[in-house]
Amino acid sequence: MQLDEIDRKLLRILQDDSRKSVQELGDAVGLSPSACHRRLRALEERRLIAGYHALLNPGALGFSMQFFIEVGLISQSEAALDAFEAAVRDIPEVLECHLMAGQSDYILRVVCRDHDDFERVHRRLSARLPGVARIHSNMSIRTVKARTGLPI
Template sequence: MTLQVDPIDRKLLRLLQTDSRKSVQELGDLVGLSASACHRRLKALEERGLIEGYRAILSAERLGYSMQFFIEVGLTSQSETALEAFEAAVQDIPEVLECHLMAGQSDYILRVVCQDHDDFERLHRRLSARLPGVARIHSNMSIRTVKVRTGLPI
């Protein structure tokens, strides 16, 4: 369901995607609203579900996670029970940053981070042994990140 967004809301959303640390006063000044009017708009955007949260983007490499993998997972069954069991189990693995249910060759694609090759081997064994219904795993190592965009093109 697409919600209607006016030009001021769009500008607020673009500004927040760029820097969510700006104060309500700063945001208001940039979009031509008072701080109180800007605050009301932000609350309305949050209540409508257009703003899901605010977060810091951390440096994986500086925190020791120098390796990133995209892991394709095929399950033995695509039943609702099998999918739910897999999805519940993957929630408990902190190295899994993203998990996407796919249409196509793989049932899921996981984006994971690891500190080194040994860390990846431990994670790979953990994925193979602990995730229910796994028939096959195919791992792809990211050599270099070319583009990351956390914001949407609004």
């Protein structure tokens, strides 16, 4: 997909701070507010901008623990994958779920408030997710790098 330097600069700025006004964005890339607005609309229509979100502080909200959980399924049939994926979407503590190629079928990123909360979530994963053969949990000690943006 072709992007010119103005588009790339707009996307980089928005990744760092999506609260900037169209006026501020236009000033930063050398466009009038109306021209900047048209550029943003075009980027949204081309689905290069998927949405605008607030980045919340998990620790400040009481989510002091983060886990990466590898899940192996009994079967890798399309029906088994669909059933697992539908069920995992209903667990709010699962922030991400990735279908993998390799040793595990899925890797989940899960947040919990404390050890008791993790036990509850782990039981829910084990008992309620269909077709689970094994679960291997890895606790994150500290986030070294977390970036929500892409290297544009």
